[in-house]
Amino acid sequence: MPNFRTLVLGWGNPGRGDDGLGPALAGIIEAQADDGLTVESDYQLQVEDAAEIARHDRVVFVDADRSGPEPFSCRRLAPAETGLSFTSHSVSPEALLKLTGELFGREPETWLVGIRGYDFDTFDETLSPRARANLAATAGFLSDALRDGCFEERPGPGRSESTCGGRPADSEDVK
Amino acid sequence: MPNTKTERIVIEPVTRVEGHGKVTILLDEDRKVSEARLHIVEFRGFERFIQGRPFWELPVLVQRLCGICPVSHHLCAAKAVDGIIGADELTPTAEKMRRLMHYGQMFQSHALHFFHLASPDLLFGFDAPVEKRNVIGVIAEHPDLAVQGVMMRKFGQEIIKVTAGKKVHGTGAIPGGINKNLSIAERDVLLAEMDQMLGWSLEAVKLAKGYTLDNIDWVAAFGSFDSNHLSIVRPDGAMDLYHGNLRAVDSMGDSIIDQVDPNDYLDVIAEEVRPWSYMKFPFLKKLGPETGWYRVGPLARVNTCDFIDTPLAEGARKEFFEAIGGGVGAPCNVTMAYHWARMIELLHSAEKIGELLHDHDLQGEDIVVPPGERREEFVAMIEAPRGTLTHHYRVDESDQVTMANLIVSTTCNNEPMNRAVRGIAEEHLSGVSEITEGLLNHIEVGIRAYDPCLSCATHAMGQMPLEVTLQTADGQTIDRRTKP
Numbered sequence: 001m002p003n004f005r006t007l008v009l010g011w012g013n014p015g016r017g018d019d020g021l022g023p024a025l026a027g028i029i030e031a032q033a034d035d036g037l038t039v040e041s042d043y044q045l046q047v048e049d050a051a052e053i054a055r056h057d058r059v060v061f062v063d064a065d066r067s068g069p070e071p072f073s074c075r076r077l078a079p080a081e082t083g084l085s086f087t088s089h090s091v092s093p094e095a096l097l098k099l100t101g102e103l104f105g106r107e108p109e110t111w112l113v114g115i116r117g118y119d120f121d122t123f124d125e126t127l128s129p130r131a132r133a134n135l136a137a138t139a140g141f142l143s144d145a146l147r148d149g150c151f152e153e154r155p156g157p158g159r160s161e162s163t164c165g166g167r168p169a170d171s172e173d174v175k
Numbered sequence: 176m177p178n179t180k181t182e183r184i185v186i187e188p189v190t191r192v193e194g195h196g197k198v199t200i201l202l203d204e205d206r207k208v209s210e211a212r213l214h215i216v217e218f219r220g221f222e223r224f225i226q227g228r229p230f231w232e233l234p235v236l237v238q239r240l241c242g243i244c245p246v247s248h249h250l251c252a253a254k255a256v257d258g259i260i261g262a263d264e265l266t267p268t269a270e271k272m273r274r275l276m277h278y279g280q281m282f283q284s285h286a287l288h289f290f291h292l293a294s295p296d297l298l299f300g301f302d303a304p305v306e307k308r309n310v311i312g313v314i315a316e317h318p319d320l321a322v323q324g325v326m327m328r329k330f331g332q333e334i335i336k337v338t339a340g341k342k343v344h345g346t347g348a349i350p351g352g353i354n355k356n357l358s359i360a361e362r363d364v365l366l367a368e369m370d371q372m373l374g375w376s377l378e379a380v381k382l383a384k385g386y387t388l389d390n391i392d393w394v395a396a397f398g399s400f401d402s403n404h405l406s407i408v409r410p411d412g413a414m415d416l417y418h419g420n421l422r423a424v425d426s427m428g429d430s431i432i433d434q435v436d437p438n439d440y441l442d443v444i445a446e447e448v449r450p451w452s453y454m455k456f457p458f459l460k461k462l463g464p465e466t467g468w469y470r471v472g473p474l475a476r477v478n479t480c481d482f483i484d485t486p487l488a489e490g491a492r493k494e495f496f497e498a499i500g501g502g503v504g505a506p507c508n509v510t511m512a513y514h515w516a517r518m519i520e521l522l523h524s525a526e527k528i529g530e531l532l533h534d535h536d537l538q539g540e541d542i543v544v545p546p547g548e549r550r551e552e553f554v555a556m557i558e559a560p561r562g563t564l565t566h567h568y569r570v571d572e573s574d575q576v577t578m579a580n581l582i583v584s585t586t587c588n589n590e591p592m593n594r595a596v597r598g599i600a601e602e603h604l605s606g607v608s609e610i611t612e613g614l615l616n617h618i619e620v621g622i623r624a625y626d627p628c629l630s631c632a633t634h635a636m637g638q639m640p641l642e643v644t645l646q647t648a649d650g651q652t653i654d655r656r657t658k659p
Binding site for chain 2: 046047052081099
């Protein structure tokens with residue numbers, strides 16, 4: 001059993017145009033999965049994902065982004081109650097981290113990758129051409145980051161927010 | 176002389192229900208409620224979207240339109256396609272694998288609703304601070320319940336994963352059967368948790384029962400009204416969430432329709448269109464649109480069935496009617512009793528899952544039957560977590576879908592939810608010029624009892640505002656509140 005485990009969790013509805021960017025990236029990454037990498041995708045984040053998150057040292061959430069930078073953004077996340085009281089339709093990643101900490105006593109290093117999309121108001125199982133280009137760029141970034149164990153905010157302050165070296169100092173071995 | 180000057184209070188969207196909704200309360204010039212409407216932004220375009228697609232794609236295609244209950248659409252469409260190809264009797268392995276998938280869906284959906292959506296209201300009260308009235312608040316004071324909710328939901332999702340193939344775009348049900356059985360290894364992983372899930376389900380029934388009876392003085396009246404109730408039932412009258420014929424009873428328990436084949440639904444059900452909502456309002460033709468509306472979902476199913484064929488849930492059903500039934504043979508019309516009924520179904524689902532996991536048919540190799548006599552039209556029904564789901568398709572000689580009519584559970588509960596909102600608003604909002612958080616939540620709690628699925632919205636980052644607006648009849652905004 002690997003002693004450092006990473007979870008990539010992409011979510012969205014592939015039947016709603018660019019909303020499927022998260023699962024699409026999860027599908028690409030899944031093909032590269034090794035022993036230390038778990039890849040999941042779903043229509044939405046839900047409370048039970050906290051149990052899976054708790055089993056990992058690093059978590060990378062991947063979602064479509066309506067208004068973020070092109071081609072993608074990557075930022076570090078911290079636990080927060082944001083989104084908990086609003087709707088069960090989509091529990092926020094921050095809220096899931098909060099749940100993970102409260103329920104299972106775990107706080108993995110967590111990143112949110114937002115892939116810029118454009119067409120969300122359609123019943124179409126295909127991504128728009130610009131979204132496909134953004135997906136390819138994001139796949140390259142995430143593949144490199146997972147291979148090198150080096151995540152950093154994009155766009156952002158760069159290495160001051162990075163985890164290059166692969167393993168946060170305070171992470172614990174998965175029992 | 177009728178009042179012509181009204182004000183509108185708009186609550187948008189409703190929190191902790193699936194999707195987005197907007198509540199409009201029309202006040203007259205005396206600040207009394209004149210009308211209440213739940214606007215549901217359901218995108219009806221998917222029925223059009225389906226047209227022209229090959230019918231064998233339907234089981235996979237339709238589930239992509241909803242992130243909330245894809246399994247229900249997957250299975251209902253599969254049943255309809257079985258009918259089109261003339262596969263009228265599946266193999267035991269296929270039938271039981273589909274049922275396992277369905278009970279897994281029911282189990283996870285009911286657990287999520289009770290432990291993480293409804294329990295904050297039930298445990299802390301409607302007027303508790305909003306920052307406490309969520310799952311983190313439940314964790315702080317009832318950590319065992321919060322963990323149970325997560326683990327029960329996860330158990331149900333694992334069942335879906337091993338029966339449907341995967342969580343997104345499951346492909347388990349195919350025309351005439353299924354595409355995989357359940358391996359011994361998959362079965363044993365689930366069986367290892369079965370006793371725990373059954374125990375937690377029993378405790379959940381106890382919790383819902385205790386809450387209802389401890390608060391019966393106000394629960395009995397909160398958003399309640401007499402209504403008809405509808406579901407499918409087995410030919411012998413037993414609750415059957417996967418397959419059966421239509422039955423409806425009135426508020427006194429008298430039969431309205433019974434054992435109507437789903438293919439004959441248009442003989443007994445019609446849909447009314449109203450100008451202010453995208454949703455249709457189904458009603459029983461025999462009674463007409465004014466009195467023929469009906470409730471569906473857990474409360475309706477417990478009311479319409481004669482018995483439940485699993486011992487623990489049947490015992491819980493009997494306790495339910497002894498405590499809160501409407502009298503000998505009469506249904507329960509208490510809106511908040513949806514929660515108790517939902518937990519009875521949670522227990523029933525757990526018992527069914529346990530039965531199925533011990534059934535060696537799930538490891539059978541005979542998983543698909545050959546097509547029989549082809550049909551051009553078929554109607555399938557299933558009891559989704561929120562109520563009766565109908566899929567009606569017509570296809571042409573080139574296998575393309577030419578017509579689709581889907582009646583989803585929340586559509587059936589449209590009129591009941593409007594009545595619940597109006598009743599609650601009349602009692603709690605009349606004469607109040609400002610919407611307080613507590614008052615607002617009373618309305619939301621009334622709607623939440625039905626566990627509605629309000630839309631198939633996308634969810635991408637950057638959305639999800641919550642805005643409460645007070646408007647005059649001519650659209651002028653006089654107050655606005657935003658929730659974080």
